Amino acid sequence: MAAAGFTISGNDHPICPVMLGDARLAAAMADDMLERGIYVIGFSYPVVPKGKARIRVQISAAHSDEDIDTCVQAFTEVGRKHSIVP
Numbered sequence: 001m002a003a004a005g006f007t008i009s010g011n012d013h014p015i016c017p018v019m020l021g022d023a024r025l026a027a028a029m030a031d032d033m034l035e036r037g038i039y040v041i042g043f044s045y046p047v048v049p050k051g052k053a054r055i056r057v058q059i060s061a062a063h064s065d066e067d068i069d070t071c072v073q074a075f076t077e078v079g080r081k082h083s084i085v086p
Contacts, residue, residue, distance in 0.1 A: 004076045005085035009054070017043075017054040018075070020084065026053040029078050036074040 023044030030042035
């Protein structure tokens with residue numbers, strides 16, 4: 001995800017916040033991800049501080065490498081659609 005241009009907060013944890021900053025963007029991207037079959041949640045104020053909106057991604061041992069690759073590909077496509085990544 002970082003290589004694709006996303007800012008990921010935290011290391012070595014199953015919850016990987018994809019930092020976006022804007023609440024509407026986080027909600028729109030989460031909706032677009034759901035349309036691609038990837039269930040993620042957009043969080044914004046008051047759940048997180050203003051200006052720190054994010055999409056919460058949770059990885060588990062049940063996810064295969066293929067699952068993770070599919071998720072990264074979907075994030076990349078959606079990120080390009082919303083001009084977040086090149």
